[in-house]
Amino acid sequence: MASGNNNGAPFGLDKHEPDHVGHDGGHHSHAQAYEAEQELTGLHGIIAEYHDPDDLLHAARLANEAGYTKMDAYTPMPIHGLAEELHHEDDRVPWSAFFGGLLGCLGGWMGQYYVAVVDYAWNVGGKPLLSWPQMIPVAYEMTILNAGFAAAGSMLFLNGLPRPYHPVFGAKNFERATVDRFFLCIEAHDPQFETTDVARFLRSTGADNVSEVAK
Amino acid sequence: MAETYSEKANEKSGAFFADVKRVAGFFQTAGFIGFIGLIAAIVLGGAKTATSVSGLNLVMQSYTFGYIFWLTLSLGCLGVQLLAGMLKATWAISILRVAEAGASNLRYLFFLGLPLVASMFFGDQMGFHLYHWTAPEAKLDPVLVHKAPFLNAGAVLARYLLCFGVWIYWNHYLAYGKRGTIEQEKTLDMTQAQYRVNVAAPGFLFFGISITFFYTDFVMSLDPHWFSTIYGVWWGAVGIGAAIALGTVFVTRFHDRKPMDTIVTPGLTKDLGNMLFGMTMVWGYFSVSQALIYWSGNLPEYIGFYYDRFKGAYATLGFFIVMGQFFVPFLILLSGRTKRTPAMLGAIAAWIISVRVVDVWYQVVPFFGRAINDYGAIAVDFAAWAFVGGVWVALFAAQYTRFSPVALFDTRLQDKKNEGAH
Numbered sequence: 001m002a003s004g005n006n007n008g009a010p011f012g013l014d015k016h017e018p019d020h021v022g023h024d025g026g027h028h029s030h031a032q033a034y035e036a037e038q039e040l041t042g043l044h045g046i047i048a049e050y051h052d053p054d055d056l057l058h059a060a061r062l063a064n065e066a067g068y069t070k071m072d073a074y075t076p077m078p079i080h081g082l083a084e085e086l087h088h089e090d091d092r093v094p095w096s097a098f099f100g101g102l103l104g105c106l107g108g109w110m111g112q113y114y115v116a117v118v119d120y121a122w123n124v125g126g127k128p129l130l131s132w133p134q135m136i137p138v139a140y141e142m143t144i145l146n147a148g149f150a151a152a153g154s155m156l157f158l159n160g161l162p163r164p165y166h167p168v169f170g171a172k173n174f175e176r177a178t179v180d181r182f183f184l185c186i187e188a189h190d191p192q193f194e195t196t197d198v199a200r201f202l203r204s205t206g207a208d209n210v211s212e213v214a215k
Numbered sequence: 216m217a218e219t220y221s222e223k224a225n226e227k228s229g230a231f232f233a234d235v236k237r238v239a240g241f242f243q244t245a246g247f248i249g250f251i252g253l254i255a256a257i258v259l260g261g262a263k264t265a266t267s268v269s270g271l272n273l274v275m276q277s278y279t280f281g282y283i284f285w286l287t288l289s290l291g292c293l294g295v296q297l298l299a300g301m302l303k304a305t306w307a308i309s310i311l312r313v314a315e316a317g318a319s320n321l322r323y324l325f326f327l328g329l330p331l332v333a334s335m336f337f338g339d340q341m342g343f344h345l346y347h348w349t350a351p352e353a354k355l356d357p358v359l360v361h362k363a364p365f366l367n368a369g370a371v372l373a374r375y376l377l378c379f380g381v382w383i384y385w386n387h388y389l390a391y392g393k394r395g396t397i398e399q400e401k402t403l404d405m406t407q408a409q410y411r412v413n414v415a416a417p418g419f420l421f422f423g424i425s426i427t428f429f430y431t432d433f434v435m436s437l438d439p440h441w442f443s444t445i446y447g448v449w450w451g452a453v454g455i456g457a458a459i460a461l462g463t464v465f466v467t468r469f470h471d472r473k474p475m476d477t478i479v480t481p482g483l484t485k486d487l488g489n490m491l492f493g494m495t496m497v498w499g500y501f502s503v504s505q506a507l508i509y510w511s512g513n514l515p516e517y518i519g520f521y522y523d524r525f526k527g528a529y530a531t532l533g534f535f536i537v538m539g540q541f542f543v544p545f546l547i548l549l550s551g552r553t554k555r556t557p558a559m560l561g562a563i564a565a566w567i568i569s570v571r572v573v574d575v576w577y578q579v580v581p582f583f584g585r586a587i588n589d590y591g592a593i594a595v596d597f598a599a600w601a602f603v604g605g606v607w608v609a610l611f612a613a614q615y616t617r618f619s620p621v622a623l624f625d626t627r628l629q630d631k632k633n634e635g636a637h
Binding site: 080081094098125126127131133134136137 | 482503506507510511513549551
């Protein structure tokens with residue numbers, strides 16, 4: 001997050017050369033440098049509000065082309081293609097589900113093996129103790145169950161949920177994100193982030209409203 | 216009008232069609248060699264093989280395998296056509312022309328299946344009985360006597376005529392008739408689609424019933440004492456999976472060529488990959504349910520089927536099929552990257568079709584009680600497969616290249632592609 005880049009900032013000692021790539025040249029006054037810090041530490045991002053999902057999708061595409069990478073969208077319903085435009089390419093949940101399923105399969109299998117072969121070896125209808133075809137349903141169900149748990153659990157964990165408060169809740173009109181409005185937020189920790197540029201850019205994408213989101 | 220339409224389709228897809236025809240030419244050559252092989256096997260009388268069966272008997276066994284494979288593929292194509300007719304799903308439109316052409320081969324497969332029907336009537340004259348229940352000894356078997364009112368040559372012929380009649384009619388109605396997709400491309404009359412839904416929805420129900428009767432008559436009755444209620448539907452899953460895989464091969468192989476490049480998007484290949492994944496699951500589910508119930512029951516009248524297929528090297532082959540038909544495509548198709556990359560998706564689709572050939576062999580041939588290492592007989596099996604395949608592919612290619620390979624009656628795929636472009 002933004003604060004991670006500015007560990008020294010709270011001490012207020014070294015504001016002469018902020019490691020902020022958005023600014024050009026090296027002729028910063030103290031006031032300018034302080035403003036740059038404010039951009040990084042005081043703002044969550046700039047948010048744009050749209051009334052049409054296609055406008056949002058179009059804006060996300062333009063933001064991509066403009067080179068912004070740290071952004072998120074908030075919509076009342078899933079929008080096809082939006083995740084791709086936002087470059088949310090994170091494989092950790094699928095892989096968690098895969099290994100959860102694998103563990104579930106092994107666990108279901110080993111559990112039955114322990115019961116049927118080791119702990120309570122019982123001849124059923126002359127079949128071998130390791131009557132593996134009959135172990136398929138339980139192993140299969142355990143695979144599905146654990147893959148589901150791993151997917152839901154890793155999703156909650158990696159998203160940092162449950163999380164009672166998020167800065168974007170304070171954005172103007174944000175209560176309509178669950179009703180009929182579509183939001184695109186370019187976040188302050190984007191390498192290209194510069195308040196006026198981002199706001200101008202978002203207005204140019206045909207947003208109904210553009211506003212700052214405080215931390 | 217049909218000529219100008221075909222010419223137009225050809226004009227746009229010339230290079231693409233040339234490739235299809237080249238592959239068809241390869242299959243035709245293989246089919247011709249297979250045909251020579253079958254003649255040789257009849258003449259040599261099976262002397263070169265370890266089997267005690269006569270040449271004609273062996274050729275009929277092999278022909279049953281070859282015929283059932285290609286018929287299953289055509290029936291799968293018909294299943295896809297019925298699904299496409301009733302679901303209005305976009306993925307189905309991308310493979311519809313393959314399905315229509317594949318299912319149109321049913322009218323020729325009707326004639327190619329007549330030798331099997333004839334063997335039920337004329338077993339005594341031929342000196343062997345491909346289907347044991349047609350032999351005179353069957354009259355001494357109380358179980359077969361009990362089944363005779365259903366399982367007799369006349370009744371099988373009647374069901375054969377009914378099934379093929381309805382199948383061929385559906386293929387014609389949905390594709391080439393006056394309410395078909397081809398006609399709609401000329402008239403652009405969108406109201407025709409609803410007529411197809413009205414036919415395809417009940418049609419799919421009857422499809423399930425008709426294939427149950429057909430595979431009961433022609434495959435399950437190879438061991439007339441054995442029975443399984445899921446058998447017909449299992450074959451339906453084999454066929455529909457193979458048909459979707461065949462369509463996927465066409466879509467992915469030519470994804471950057473005209474005119475296929477107007478419809479292929481990552482969304483489409485993802486849909487096709489998910490359908491292949493789903494059909495892999497259905498195959499595994501049906502196979503396991505049947506095996507599991509028989510394993511639990513462990514009753515003599517059920518387990519003969521598996522007993523024959525778990526003997527010696529047959530068990531190894533069965534293990535390979537479970538791996539190749541279920542675990543390999545299952546694990547590979549889990550990955551999103553496979554479904555986004557046309558070359559990888561096409562490779563796995565081709566793999567699914569190839570393993571299905573082995574799977575059908577494993578289903579049909581152990582009924583004949585041959586030793587698995589009878590390589591001469593296996594060579595005849597694949598000569599028969601190549602012969603029917605040569606005919607199938609040649610007729611398929613002729614039909615496929617008559618029309619636009621990309622369906623034009625419903626342009627949702629093209630629209631989606633264009634949407635992504637701007």
